[in-house]
Amino acid sequence: MRKSIAGALAFLIIGSTIGSGVANAHQPLVLSDSETTASKGPLIVDGTLSFAVRAAFTKAGQKKAFRAQFKEGEELAVQYLIVDKKPESALRNKSLPTLVITSPSGSKVTMKFTERTKFFEPYGGVNYLYLGRYNSKAQGGIYSFEITSKSRAAITIAVGEKEGVVGEVIRGTNEAPKPVASSTPKPVASSTPSPKPTAEQSGYTMEKVRANNSEASCWSVIDGNVYDLTKWIGSHPGGRGNILSLCGKNGTAEFAAKHRGDPNPQARLKGFLLGPLAS
Numbered sequence: 460m461r462k463s464i465a466g467a468l469a470f471l472i473i474g475s476t477i478g479s480g481v482a483n484a485h486q487p488l489v490l491s492d493s494e495t496t497a498s499k500g501p502l503i504v505d506g507t508l509s510f511a512v513r514a515a516f517t518k519a520g521q522k523k524a525f526r527a528q529f530k531e532g533e534e535l536a537v538q539y540l541i542v543d544k545k546p547e548s549a550l551r552n553k554s555l556p557t558l559v560i561t562s563p564s565g566s567k568v569t570m571k572f573t574e575r576t577k578f579f580e581p582y583g584g585v586n587y588l589y590l591g592r593y594n595s596k597a598q599g600g601i602y603s604f605e606i607t608s609k610s611r612a613a614i615t616i617a618v619g620e621k622e623g624v625v626g627e628v629i630r631g632t633n634e635a636p637k638p639v640a641s642s643t644p645k646p647v648a649s650s651t652p653s654p655k656p657t658a659e660q661s662g663y664t665m666e667k668v669r670a671n672n673s674e675a676s677c678w679s680v681i682d683g684n685v686y687d688l689t690k691w692i693g694s695h696p697g698g699r700g701n702i703l704s705l706c707g708k709n710g711t712a713e714f715a716a717k718h719r720g721d722p723n724p725q726a727r728l729k730g731f732l733l734g735p736l737a738s
């Protein structure tokens with residue numbers, strides 16, 4: 460119990476520094492009003508990393524949802540918190556939003572409210588209350604977390620306990636990502652020039668790259684390959700601007716300066732490959 464309080468304290472402290480520009484994995488993840496079902500909600504790619512998911516509701520009967528991915532046997536650690544102030548703190552348990560966790564095999568668990576443990580988060584000067592915790596060994600795959608309101612209220616669901624690792628969130632797609640830690644990288648065209656016929660067949664010329672230079676369609680060249688980054692703009696953990704700045708041009712230097720040798724960005728990039736740049 461002490462350990463998980465310490466873990467949550469850490470995410471709340473770090474989470475509250477995000478606003479001041481410190482990038483960290485323990486970012487708060489705020490669910491939007493359109494994220495009403497698991498498939499419409501964001502996906503936390505590694506559910507063992509510490510996230511604070513916030514869901515606010517204006518009235519009864521509203522839904523918000525998100526997903527988190529685990530490998531078989533990993534620790535699934537979920538905590539339900541509210542801020543210790545009205546209106547939430549004055550609500551009876553039965554008036555608080557429900558949280559239903561669905562495992563990859565379809566079994567459902569409803570978070571039980573078993574405590575009202577006060578906890579002062581000194582950095583933001585905020586008092587929280589723990590209402591419930593759920594821990595188990597995860598099945599491999601994607602868990603869904605569905606929250607349904609019963610009145611006006613805002614809650615925080617803490618997922619994951621690992622600190623200090625940058626986490627990734629995918630929004631705007633219901634596709635499951637390829638496991639990023641996969642040890643067998645698929646062969647992709649590398650920085651060495653691709654065989655000429657392939658490049659010619661691909662037809663991905665610099666002229667076409669230059670034409671796809673906007674948020675609506677964003678292509679970029681990285682290491683001699685053309686990527687369609689359009690869908691990544693809104694999902695990039697490092698912000699939209701850093702992807703938008705690559706649209707319509709050769710982004711090799713910018714990508715390399717930030718991410719050369721980082722396994723996750725390299726793995727993610729592969730998913731956007733159109734083909735080799737035609738010379």
Ligand code: HEM
Pocket residue numbers: 482625626627688691695696697698701702705713714717718721723724725727728
């Ligand atoms: C297509 C190009 C890019 C891809 C696929 C990509 C991918 C990613 C991924 C997967 C992460 C999460 C980190 C992790 O899980 O290890 C990340 C974080 C980040 N990216 Fe990118 N990125 C791209 C371009 C850029 C560029 C051009 C910049 C800046 C010049 C940038 C700046 C950042 C920053 C600041 C973070 C936050 C965490 C950190 O500092 O590592 N990214 N990116």
